[in-house]
Amino acid sequence: MTPRARKTAVPDRPIAQPGRAADASPDAPATSPVRPPVTRKAPKDGSAGTAKDHERHLLHQMLRIRHFEERCVELYSASAIRGFLHLGIGEEACAVGLVEALSPEDAVVSTYREHGHALARGISMRSVMAELEGKLEGTCRGRGGSMHIFDAATRFFGGNAIVGGGLPLAVGLALADQLQDRRRVTACIFGDGAVAEGEFHESMNLAALWHLPVLFCCENNLYAMGTALARAQSETDLSLKASSYRVPAWAVDGMDVLAVDAAARHAASAVRDGGGPHFLELRTYRYRAHSMYDPDLYRDKAEIERWRARDPIPALTEALSAAGALGEEERERMEEEVAAEIEDAVAFAEAGTLEDVAELGRFVTSERGPEGTPCLP
Amino acid sequence: MTPRARKTAVPDRPIAQPGRAADASPDAPATSPVRPPVTRKAPKDGSAGTAKDHERHLLHQMLRIRHFEERCVELYSASAIRGFLHLGIGEEACAVGLVEALSPEDAVVSTYREHGHALARGISMRSVMAELEGKLEGTCRGRGGSMHIFDAATRFFGGNAIVGGGLPLAVGLALADQLQDRRRVTACIFGDGAVAEGEFHESMNLAALWHLPVLFCCENNLYAMGTALARAQSETDLSLKASSYRVPAWAVDGMDVLAVDAAARHAASAVRDGGGPHFLELRTYRYRAHSMYDPDLYRDKAEIERWRARDPIPALTEALSAAGALGEEERERMEEEVAAEIEDAVAFAEAGTLEDVAELGRFVTSERGPEGTPCLP
Amino acid sequence: MTYREAMRAAIREALNRDERVFLMGEDVGRYGGCYAVSLGLLEEFGPERIRDTPMSESAFVGAGIGAALGGMRPIVEIMTVNFSFLALDQIVNNAATLLYMSGGQFSVPLVIRMTTGAGRQLAAQHSHSLEGWYTHIPGLRILAPATLEDARGMLWPALCDPDPVLIFENGILYNMEGELSDNPSGVDITSAAIRRAGEDVTVIAYGGSVRAALAAADTLAGDGISAEVIDLRSLRPLDDEAIFASVGRTHRAVVVDEGWRSGSLSAEVSARITEHAFYDLDAPVARVCSAEVPMPYAKHLEDAALPQAADVAAAVHVLGS
Amino acid sequence: MTYREAMRAAIREALNRDERVFLMGEDVGRYGGCYAVSLGLLEEFGPERIRDTPMSESAFVGAGIGAALGGMRPIVEIMTVNFSFLALDQIVNNAATLLYMSGGQFSVPLVIRMTTGAGRQLAAQHSHSLEGWYTHIPGLRILAPATLEDARGMLWPALCDPDPVLIFENGILYNMEGELSDNPSGVDITSAAIRRAGEDVTVIAYGGSVRAALAAADTLAGDGISAEVIDLRSLRPLDDEAIFASVGRTHRAVVVDEGWRSGSLSAEVSARITEHAFYDLDAPVARVCSAEVPMPYAKHLEDAALPQAADVAAAVHVLGS
Numbered sequence A, B: 001m002t003p004r005a006r007k008t009a010v011p012d013r014p015i016a017q018p019g020r021a022a023d024a025s026p027d028a029p030a031t032s033p034v035r036p037p038v039t040r041k042a043p044k045d046g047s048a049g050t051a052k053d054h055e056r057h058l059l060h061q062m063l064r065i066r067h068f069e070e071r072c073v074e075l076y077s078a079s080a081i082r083g084f085l086h087l088g089i090g091e092e093a094c095a096v097g098l099v100e101a102l103s104p105e106d107a108v109v110s111t112y113r114e115h116g117h118a119l120a121r122g123i124s125m126r127s128v129m130a131e132l133e134g135k136l137e138g139t140c141r142g143r144g145g146s147m148h149i150f151d152a153a154t155r156f157f158g159g160n161a162i163v164g165g166g167l168p169l170a171v172g173l174a175l176a177d178q179l180q181d182r183r184r185v186t187a188c189i190f191g192d193g194a195v196a197e198g199e200f201h202e203s204m205n206l207a208a209l210w211h212l213p214v215l216f217c218c219e220n221n222l223y224a225m226g227t228a229l230a231r232a233q234s235e236t237d238l239s240l241k242a243s244s245y246r247v248p249a250w251a252v253d254g255m256d257v258l259a260v261d262a263a264a265r266h267a268a269s270a271v272r273d274g275g276g277p278h279f280l281e282l283r284t285y286r287y288r289a290h291s292m293y294d295p296d297l298y299r300d301k302a303e304i305e306r307w308r309a310r311d312p313i314p315a316l317t318e319a320l321s322a323a324g325a326l327g328e329e330e331r332e333r334m335e336e337e338v339a340a341e342i343e344d345a346v347a348f349a350e351a352g353t354l355e356d357v358a359e360l361g362r363f364v365t366s367e368r369g370p371e372g373t374p375c376l377p
Numbered sequence C, D: 001m002t003y004r005e006a007m008r009a010a011i012r013e014a015l016n017r018d019e020r021v022f023l024m025g026e027d028v029g030r031y032g033g034c035y036a037v038s039l040g041l042l043e044e045f046g047p048e049r050i051r052d053t054p055m056s057e058s059a060f061v062g063a064g065i066g067a068a069l070g071g072m073r074p075i076v077e078i079m080t081v082n083f084s085f086l087a088l089d090q091i092v093n094n095a096a097t098l099l100y101m102s103g104g105q106f107s108v109p110l111v112i113r114m115t116t117g118a119g120r121q122l123a124a125q126h127s128h129s130l131e132g133w134y135t136h137i138p139g140l141r142i143l144a145p146a147t148l149e150d151a152r153g154m155l156w157p158a159l160c161d162p163d164p165v166l167i168f169e170n171g172i173l174y175n176m177e178g179e180l181s182d183n184p185s186g187v188d189i190t191s192a193a194i195r196r197a198g199e200d201v202t203v204i205a206y207g208g209s210v211r212a213a214l215a216a217a218d219t220l221a222g223d224g225i226s227a228e229v230i231d232l233r234s235l236r237p238l239d240d241e242a243i244f245a246s247v248g249r250t251h252r253a254v255v256v257d258e259g260w261r262s263g264s265l266s267a268e269v270s271a272r273i274t275e276h277a278f279y280d281l282d283a284p285v286a287r288v289c290s291a292e293v294p295m296p297y298a299k300h301l302e303d304a305a306l307p308q309a310a311d312v313a314a315a316v317h318v319l320g321s
């Protein structure tokens, strides 16, 4: 099964042409997103329950992330969290819609703006918060902080803070799956800014050339720090760019969790079924500044307001209420549950310990070979 | 005149769609090249003479390059030339057609396979040969060798041996022209292999985004060392790739010097007239191995033969003869002239001197500021 | 005035003084610079001269080289040294090499500025101190302004240099406050400076670690040890004479370097002192460097990994015995 | 058998021994490897395990890291160290850092092989010796096989290492001939080796410069000076014990390094010897390195730039006085 042989399985052209109707420019938030041609499969594979159960679950996940991050702001002001802190407030539909569509055996490679992906992936809020507070009980013993969450149990490969640096890793993880004949998807998340990096180009080509099971997910929030997409890209239609590598690509309304969920399920199963890499452009927006250091001088308040009007959380809440699938009481219970989880996580983090300074040098190199390392007799 | 303002001058889509008719795959050499929609302007700007004069000049240039490089092979065998030696035998139509289309004030940024470009550009054969033999009289005092020919007088910026490394330089040269309001073109030559490098992607985007006067010329000889294009690119239509940056792009029959000449003139004047970067894919073939070290195991002899059948030199010779524009006597005189020039260059190189070892440390840094360096009072 | 403002004043002066100068890099314009160094300059000089780039380190650094070849005098900002890896091919294979390789034909009058150093809990991918690495490359001049005066004064002479100059700004210095003279432009960029005179030991530092060295000297003074503190300022070429002269007087030396110990600039300084002044030394040259670990996020671990004033003082005490 | 063939035999053995091993890089397959190291392996193992890549150094090195994380044992070939700049972000920020940054969760069992060194008239962009640079990075193991035995034996233990290992093959060694024992697989990759015993001076070399060191020792023997030649073999971590033990006996040391002098590995070795054995030394540690110039093409200039046996002998003579 050579790469060439595999390659013949790829259709000559992207199976869907990138959406051109959706307009996610700063001046006109997307209102008519392009959706992939699939019917929505609501329940998570294997789980029972109704479509509405699933939608409530998505809402719950978005709320967990939103309130977690709001709490992070307070903790940053209180100096409990330090360094760079990047929040995905406004982008929760992307994190939840995408990550919920994956299976446990899949892998996630994310960026420094990854709290949402980590929480959606099922990493405990306690260990994420402890990491942000630099505690030994954190996902990475407090060595990584906000930008570097890693979790072997859920195959969460960072937390990568070099823009574009995660893409080659994802290609390699997928290569390992291909070589070992495992039907797994590696979801690789990055921002619109990363598309300008050479590593984007090299990784897209390599994945397409070798027909690797990577799901590329570009969270296009229209800015890379203070640089608007149109000042960074000669071609601002990122799905079109992706399709120039012969990778099937769609633009999706990243403010609609159901749209993201549907697109991600469709794309992930195409990848899993041997369809080679796929690309999703999730059109979204961050409500807050790039990081806690950012004075946010480069955007118009009105622009932010227009996007706030499309906030994915009230949107789904209202839709569920209107459909009679979410009572006021249930909504309140959900909020309370989330608040309690966050308080618990904060308490856990505060009660956490600091790694002994004597351990500073541990894990520069491995303490022993991982299970199955080939070793001399 | 901000980049944004300039950008509005770019048409929404490439002004010409990349040629899909031309088929330059290894199995089917291009026979019906796509030509840009221009009438051939034959005489070089400013020169008198007829179209046929110009064609004879192109033939003469191709012969100079071909025989120069054939002589290099002998000199390599005789150990007068060492290191890596990359020959463009078979690709002369690209070098000549492209470089002849430029004006003296333009710049050329080339690769390690640049003898042809250097000679076509008007760098004396003597100094090129002396460089190849490591002599002080060479273009770079013998410090560069075959891979690193530089010449300030003709604005020839290498001779760059890191694949892809010349592209950002070309972008910067063009930026300097744009900032200084000079109507000059920077021709940036690279191979099909370079297209996979991140620097290709970054440079194309930057040039297009800033609407810079770069003429990107990809000499697509179907191989990067032993790697066939189809094993390197998920999308083998390189012009199509280029157009994904909103850069107007064409494929041109690189075995037909008149086609290259016409395409290059058209593209160069579009660039010069403020049309932003343009991209030419010159579909060509190298008859010899990648370098003198290459055992050439990865190609079919028959494939090489098929391309030899389209050798640009006999093709133009025959066309001129058939049109009565090149008599047998004239052809012989041309060959003799070329042979004499080569013998003279070899003699010059052999008689050349070696740089004094005491000068080894010169030019690591400048001896004095170049003319016009801003300097403290 | 802060170090940040001193740097900004230097950029402003250069832009005013020579129209071939422009600033280019990620977010230098609308955002105001990732560390706010260029805040306000876009409004003052416009988008042609304060030029935001896409996230394409290799291309925009290479474009800086090309623009320098084309007659401009670019100042390229790489947000931090950590991202300069992505442009390293351009810096080493092109900027540092073109003049030599072309037999003296093409000089590259380019200045590249970048932030370096740790101490702000930015963890393993944003806390490198790799200026020492760059000092290995012939053809580059490497500067490390540690004072407001140098932040203000080094840029112009760097731009006057016909060859590529890299300026490393340690991130912890940006908020440092101080006074500047009225006519500050232009300092010498070839020599080291004695930041505190002393007799018993020479403490050699640069950039972010000068403060630790000075603090250690204070402590040591209390212990009756008079430490001379040298700020290297130029990391390539090194001002050997200043170093040797001081060590010739004190007979003892400690080198402080925020880089990882193995293969750091401190090793080169140590080796040179030994080569030159072996018979003058009363003790081996000591080094105080960062622990050889990717920088951890947690504050107590990061502090433990970085060379502190107490470590410098302790190293001096060991030598003194 | 040549060094090249020894390396090939090592790769073949690894591929046979563990099905998770594969070789990936530019032209390793159909072309047979840019220095013909992998010639014939494609036919033997097929294109999945002898994997030609596009010219995308960052992506295929990063893919090697990812594949290692995914349970494979990749051998990534970068044609030469000069091109490794393009992959440096992946090597430093990912391969070397992931284990630490993830708090010990993700190790990267990856081997990267690359050619290094000058001496073949390949000029400024193809002649770097940057292995010393890589020794600055915590988390990497750096090996430099200088003999057929090491070319044959270092790969398997490198693959056994759960962490990233870089193997630097000096290009001038590929054609070196020699004999190998029948059962060669696996050598110790942590220690230096004494390649020639001696009493008066320790000459420390590695990779391509071991030959110059041995040749110098021959010459010196004629002058009545008995030189011990140490081949470092492992450049990170350094085998300090072996170095200190030898210098403890000879009281004099010369370090030979094909890297540019300033900031080279030789500086680190020199600094360590001084730190450890200062009072044992009869003379300052000397260094013989490459001239600090981008490598010129012309043979006589390249020879002048590189450390030669005569330079080593001369350095020893200076110490001896």
Ligand SMILES: Cc1ncc(C[n+]2csc(CCOP(=O)(O)OP(=O)(O)O)c2C)c(N)n1
Residues within 6 Å of the ligand: A113, A161, A162, A163, A164, A190, A191, A192, A193, A194, A195, A219, A221, A223, A224, A225, A290, C026, C055, C079, C083, C086
């Ligand atoms: C290679 C590199 N260059 C620069 C930076 C600094 N930086 C961090 S985030 C960022 C913007 C990234 O934008 P995007 O990819 O759109 O992601 P977003 O932050 O919008 O989620 C920049 C410039 C970096 N981390 N890595």
Ligand SMILES: Cc1ncc(C[n+]2csc(CCOP(=O)(O)OP(=O)(O)O)c2C)c(N)n1
Residues within 6 Å of the ligand: B113, B161, B162, B163, B164, B190, B191, B192, B193, B194, B195, B219, B221, B223, B224, B225, B290, D026, D055, D079, D083, D086
């Ligand atoms: C960055 C880099 N990687 C690898 C090489 C080694 N190398 C030299 S030429 C070459 C092939 C380039 O192919 P292409 O761009 O098609 O140009 P061609 O040689 O066919 O003219 C390779 C792999 C290099 N010089 N630079």
Ligand SMILES: [Mg+2]
Residues within 6 Å of the ligand: A191, A192, A193, A219, A220, A221, A222, A223, A224, A225
């Ligand atoms: Mg963004």
Ligand SMILES: [Mg+2]
Residues within 6 Å of the ligand: B191, B192, B193, B219, B220, B221, B222, B223, B224, B225
């Ligand atoms: Mg080619």
